[in-house]
Amino acid sequence: MRPLIAIDWGTSSLRGARLGDAGQVLDSREFPRGILTVPPGQFEAVLHELFGDWLQAPDALCLISGMAGSRQGWQEAPYCPCPAGFAELAQHLLWLQPARIALVPGLSCTTSDTPHTPDVMRGEEVQIFGALQRAGRDSATLVLPGTHSKWVQVQAGRVRRFQTFMTGEVFALMGQHSILGKTMDLAGPFDEAAFVQGLHQAPQPGGVLHHLFSVRTLGLFDRLSAAAQPSYLSGLLIGEELRHQDLKTNADPVILIGNHTLTQRYTLALQQLNIASQSHGAEATWAGLFALAASFLSP
Amino acid sequence: MRPLIAIDWGTSSLRGARLGDAGQVLDSREFPRGILTVPPGQFEAVLHELFGDWLQAPDALCLISGMAGSRQGWQEAPYCPCPAGFAELAQHLLWLQPARIALVPGLSCTTSDTPHTPDVMRGEEVQIFGALQRAGRDSATLVLPGTHSKWVQVQAGRVRRFQTFMTGEVFALMGQHSILGKTMDLAGPFDEAAFVQGLHQAPQPGGVLHHLFSVRTLGLFDRLSAAAQPSYLSGLLIGEELRHQDLKTNADPVILIGNHTLTQRYTLALQQLNIASQSHGAEATWAGLFALAASFLSP
Numbered sequence: 001m002r003p004l005i006a007i008d009w010g011t012s013s014l015r016g017a018r019l020g021d022a023g024q025v026l027d028s029r030e031f032p033r034g035i036l037t038v039p040p041g042q043f044e045a046v047l048h049e050l051f052g053d054w055l056q057a058p059d060a061l062c063l064i065s066g067m068a069g070s071r072q073g074w075q076e077a078p079y080c081p082c083p084a085g086f087a088e089l090a091q092h093l094l095w096l097q098p099a100r101i102a103l104v105p106g107l108s109c110t111t112s113d114t115p116h117t118p119d120v121m122r123g124e125e126v127q128i129f130g131a132l133q134r135a136g137r138d139s140a141t142l143v144l145p146g147t148h149s150k151w152v153q154v155q156a157g158r159v160r161r162f163q164t165f166m167t168g169e170v171f172a173l174m175g176q177h178s179i180l181g182k183t184m185d186l187a188g189p190f191d192e193a194a195f196v197q198g199l200h201q202a203p204q205p206g207g208v209l210h211h212l213f214s215v216r217t218l219g220l221f222d223r224l225s226a227a228a229q230p231s232y233l234s235g236l237l238i239g240e241e242l243r244h245q246d247l248k249t250n251a252d253p254v255i256l257i258g259n260h261t262l263t264q265r266y267t268l269a270l271q272q273l274n275i276a277s278q279s280h281g282a283e284a285t286w287a288g289l290f291a292l293a294a295s296f297l298s299p
Numbered sequence: 300m301r302p303l304i305a306i307d308w309g310t311s312s313l314r315g316a317r318l319g320d321a322g323q324v325l326d327s328r329e330f331p332r333g334i335l336t337v338p339p340g341q342f343e344a345v346l347h348e349l350f351g352d353w354l355q356a357p358d359a360l361c362l363i364s365g366m367a368g369s370r371q372g373w374q375e376a377p378y379c380p381c382p383a384g385f386a387e388l389a390q391h392l393l394w395l396q397p398a399r400i401a402l403v404p405g406l407s408c409t410t411s412d413t414p415h416t417p418d419v420m421r422g423e424e425v426q427i428f429g430a431l432q433r434a435g436r437d438s439a440t441l442v443l444p445g446t447h448s449k450w451v452q453v454q455a456g457r458v459r460r461f462q463t464f465m466t467g468e469v470f471a472l473m474g475q476h477s478i479l480g481k482t483m484d485l486a487g488p489f490d491e492a493a494f495v496q497g498l499h500q501a502p503q504p505g506g507v508l509h510h511l512f513s514v515r516t517l518g519l520f521d522r523l524s525a526a527a528q529p530s531y532l533s534g535l536l537i538g539e540e541l542r543h544q545d546l547k548t549n550a551d552p553v554i555l556i557g558n559h560t561l562t563q564r565y566t567l568a569l570q571q572l573n574i575a576s577q578s579h580g581a582e583a584t585w586a587g588l589f590a591l592a593a594s595f596l597s598p
Contacts, residue, residue: 071519114503117513118520148478148512164516165508166477173472178465179447204413207543208507209464209536213447214416217463221417237508244506 001297002059005051006289009068010034010123014046015285018054023290025283027054035073043074044096055101061297062101063289066123069094069103079108079120085158086295089125104292109161119164123285124150127257128159130288131280135255141247142255145262147172149241165241168262171234180215180233188227190261192268197224198235199242199269208240238269249274257284300596301358304350305588308367309333309422313345314584317353322589324582326353334372342373343395354400360596361400362588365422368393368402378407378419384457385594388424403591408460418463422584423449426556427458429587430579434554440546441554444561446471448540464540467561470533479514479532487526489560491567496523497534498541498568507539537568548573556583 004019012034018027031050038046047062048055055062069077077094084107093102106122124144132140138157144150147168153160175181201211215233218224224232247254253276256263263279270277303318311333317326330349337345346361347354354361368376376393383406392401405421423443431439431453441451446467452459474480500510514532517523523531546553552575555562562578569576 114505114513116517116522117500118516119512120516120519163505163509164512165506166511167508169477170469170508170511173476177472177476178468201416205543206413206462207464207539209466209469209539210462210543212465212469213418213463214413217417217419218415220419223415240506240508244504244509 001294002061003057004290004293005054005060005062006286007047007051007062007064007068008066008123008126008285008289009064009073010066011036014050015282016051016054017286019286019290023287023294025286028286035067035070043068047101060100061293063093063104063293064102065104065126065285065289069105070122073103075103077103077105079118079122080105080125082107082109082162083155083158083160084125085156086129086292088158089129089292090296104289107159107162109159109163111161119162121150121162121164124152124257125159126288126292127280127284128152128154128288129291130284130286131255131257132157133287133291134280134284135278137252137255140252140255141245142257143266144257145238145266146258151241151245163244167237167241171237174212174215174233175230180212180229183216183219183226184229184233185226186230188225188230190265191228191231194224194228194231195235195265195268196272198232198237199239199272200235201232202236202239203243208236211236211240234265235269238265242269242273247273247275251275253278255280257281300593301360302356303589303592304353304359304361305585306346306350306361306363306367307365307422307425307584307588308363308372309365310335313349314581315350315353316585318585318589322586322593324585327585334366334369342367346400359399360592362392362403362592363401364403364425364584364588368404369421372402374402376402376404378417378421379404379424381406381408381461382454382457382459383424384455385428385591387457388428388591389595403588406458406461408458408462410460418461420449420461420463423451423556424458425587425591426579426583427451427453427587428590429583429585430554430556431456432586432590433579433583434577436551436554439551439554440544441556442565443556444537444565445557450540450544462543466536466540470536473511473514473532474529479511479528482515482518482525483528483532484525485529487524487529489564490527490530493523493527493530494534494564494567495571497531497536498538498571499534500531501535501538502542507535510535510539533564534568537564541568541572546572546574550574552577554579556580 014033080092092105142152149165152162256279313332379391391404437456443449448464451461555578
């Protein structure tokens with residue numbers, strides 16, 4: 001296969017990897033040059049400044065996923081509607097240099113429940129396909145925890161539907177800017193018991209806008225220490241996310257994609273429901289871009 | 300009855316009224332001297348500085364409700380547990396000067412659903428009793444919308460249970476600090492259609508952490524203007540609050556207490572569910588403190 005330069009160009013960071021024939025990482029680089037730091041019209045220059053030596057290889061193919069394809073990025077690569085697999089992604093690539101450099105589109109998803117409110121992702125689609133490849137599966141429930149968590153259903157190699165949850169962002173806002181933050185010790189270590197307490201509180205009557213207030217009242221009545229409050233809050237919010245999922249205990253493991261700190265929390269949360277899971281890290285991005293390239297480069 | 304000096308000493312403001320024999324407001328004052336502006340040990344001095352002339356009346360009674368009775372206030376008046384009516388409140392008054400100046404305690408509530416997470420209010424209890432007095436009722440469902448909305452059940456003159464929802468605070472944080480704020484025009488006028496759209500979205504599958512993201516996606520797909528987004532977000536959050544209530548269409552009107560902007564939104568939201576409501580403003584505080592005083596002063 002032609003040499004692949006895989007680029008993940010997000011909002012706040014820019015990562016790249018040069019991949020070998022079998023998808024192995026030959027070299028990788030990371031820069032704090034997310035799309036927010038790049039002035040309009042300067043994306044090509046930044047790419048060549050940071051990865052120019054790799055791009056000199058005459059037959060190199062460069063695939064770029066993430067927010068570089070958003071309206072605020074290099075150029076807008078319109079969302080590819082679900083259901084979508086490699087064929088649809090390949091078809092919707094936005095070629096910046098024909099057959100040389102392309103933006104991978106994000107996905108959009110409209111379901112019968114919500115015909116008027118499409119959901120979107122950009123960058124995660126590549127991680128999804130990479131993790132599936134690594135797990136040797138073509139159907140799964142996947143979770144990509146983070147600022148905007150994604151829950152994804154893949155069947156027969158195509159993303160059928162997904163939903164975004166603003167869990168990570170709400171967690172950060174409550175800790176940093178709300179009244180709850182005033183009594184919370186954000187530097188405390190992860191407290192598993194408090195996290196599980198939050199998980200169990202989430203499905204109780206009242207809903208999450210009510211349960212959030214319990215962080216404060218449990219503190220007021222000395223039933224939850226300042227150091228344990230962030231873990232309890234995390235459990236509340238992840239529990240709220242979980243209670244809207246239709247999970248089956250006898251199904252194949254849920255695939256979690258993200259950094260260890262987050263996937264560990266979801267592993268714990270799923271264990272409480274007797275749901276098995278397996279975790280993948282950032283390497284899923286390279287595997288996904290390689291598999292996508294292979295899908296249209298290989299004979 | 301003895302002259303009553305009614306004081307509502309909150310987190311950010313200090314209001315007072317001198318009331319006549321029949322509870323009519325003879326005079327009122329408001330200062331930006333919430334408890335956060337008062338150094339420890341200075342509460343008595345501030346009260347006398349701002350209301351000293353009223354307090355000179357030899358037989359004046361002064362009742363103070365609100366956060367002045369919290370741990371961060373003048374002195375902590377321990378929460379009075381529900382069920383609580385005038386008798387319980389009067390019994391739990393914290394007398395700073397015997398028979399002259401007292402702090403009204405807040406309420407705490409523990410239900411069978413949530414035996415370990417008590418809910419609390421401080422200041423609202425007085426407004427509740429004032430609004431009931433004005434409405435000539437002794438049983439009602441009441442809502443006090445705001446930063447921390449309260450939903451309250453009163454039966455036979457006693458608060459039986461209540462729940463707090465962090466609706467107003469989450470609304471403000473999402474608009475000011477989240478990614479949603481970046482595309483939102485917060486200065487836009489109230490958009491009733493967008494508000495109702497948010498109300499109807501709230502009970503759809505996925506829950507509020509998911510629906511929050513629809514503010515962004517509806518904007519991305521040009522289905523919701525920047526100016527309409529705050530109203531839609533408000534509808535989503537108030538709708539989330541409402542879907543956890545057990546409301547009956549043939550019941551007596553729900554009593555709303557708060558400023559006109561907020562009570563108007565709840566009126567609209569309840570109308571969508573065919574629930575009647577009636578609204579009361581800040582005057583409920585004076586009526587409540589008067590009725591409380593009358594309950595133990597009158598022969």
